[in-house]
Amino acid sequence: MSIVILFSLAVMSLALCLAFARLFRGPSLPDRVVALELFSSILVGIIGVVAIATDVSILLDVAIVMALMAFMATIGFARFLERGGPRDD
Template identity: 75%
Template sequence: MDIVIGITLALMTLAMCLAFVRLVKGPTLPDRVVALELFSTLIVGVIGVIAIMTDVASFLDVTIVMALMAFLASIGFARFLERGGPQDD
């Protein structure tokens, strides 16, 4: 079981590094928004794996709150992009 958790955390860390690269180098704002959403989803996954590894149930509450915050942030970014994105007034 420890080997599976270790491999899972390593792959999620690699995915977070790649998502961070896309977040920094994204050519457009929607690319960066998608990378940020992926990054937050991976953070929720890592916290979930740590909750399984440590048998601490309160970490699952943290994952639920993080997932809800990420969902609300993605809705906010989508509305921002729908209205035209950044504008020079």
């Protein structure tokens, strides 16, 4: 593997750990939602780099599907927060 690929995987792994920490430490629910979106975006980037490194093109399809699913989850969380969050009806 190339040094650039190893370096980018190392940096993205560090960023993934920091996003994971923010996901659990986040003081509020919107902070956690943003951390979850960042977490999924970093995972898509890691899958993309692995696809380039291994020359397996099907991983790019996996990355696209994962990015779309993460986007839909973010939209769902945003609508949930917009309506006022959990209620005791």
